Amino acid sequence: MKFKQICSATLITGLCLMLVSGCNAPKTAKIKIGGNFELTGEIAEFGIMGENGAKLAIKEANENGGVLKRQIEYISADNQSNAAESTAATTKLVTQDKVIAIIGSMTNANTLAAIPVASANNVLLITPTSTDESITVGDEGLNKWVFRSCFINTFQGEIAASYVLNTLNVSKAALIIDQNGTYAKSLAVGFQDTFEKAGKQIVASEEYTFGQDTDFRVMLAEIKAQDPDVIFVPGWANQAGAIIKQAREMGLDTVFLGGDGWGTGPISDIAGKTALNNAYYVDQVALDDPVLADFAAAYKKEYGQDADMFAALGYDAANMIITAIEQANSMDTEKIREALENLTDFQGITGTITVNPATHNPEKSAAILKFVGGQKVFAARVDLQ
Structure with a gap:
């Protein structure tokens, strides 16, 4: 009798364990997504905002039932704004945490340091803000496992030219370029190619040296003579602020135009509020764009501060991964990679995104901001025409 009781108890216990295991398995089998961000160090401000955007997207997805009926577990790693630490952070996320995708980093150097580890382990990597062309297409061709939610530098130049051609109806342009800056040169190439293909003329092209030149009057006089x-x-x-200030002092009231580098410092304080009238620049996003209203409110509620471009791009990067998992209907990283590579008409907050399969760059609209009383104001969303 005692033997039967022991057997019965054992059987019941076993059945209970099976039932508990069966009930809990779907709930505990989470989808692991990592973040490799600059949370400390010299560019922590950017990394924290980018991660906050990504975390908000994941939180919203989980509140809406998750993805593939599973919750997403976000695992954070701090690369300390350092390339070597970015490699270490990626290694931990891949080998210890077993993530299937990584969001980050925010800089070209830190993202490039992470790529070999992620690629060798067939783990997706999507950067919110690394704009260098070599991030997705290197010397050996397409980086199969690497994507981005931002557009590249050359594209900014193309957008800038498209805007002035189709909205401001200009026909003559001048360029002022940092001769040692790959960022400035990439934008200039995109602008000049697009402008000249439209049959318009580049009447002057001047160069300065970042960190050395502070007086731009000689080159501005040369440009003024060409009447662009x-x-x-x-x-x-x-530098842009100083150039515009000196140009206005010389009576040069021409339209000025720049890229998202204009948003990296106190340009209004340097140029002066009045000097920036008739000045525009291209950016990844404008926070006063009505399309971003819901995101901006949700971000403010979650973190008690205003969102910015970095947060918006982190948000889109996370949602691109989540959408790819849904469309793949699989946890297989190769299938998710294929879904992300073929992502079309994704409704991001920074624009409607279609991933170019040949480059893994997003084809999307860009924001044009103009200065009104020294303040940056949303002017338009622009697609290449």
């Missing part, structure tokens, strides 16, 4: 309709300055905020 627009001056394209694809540099950073400090």
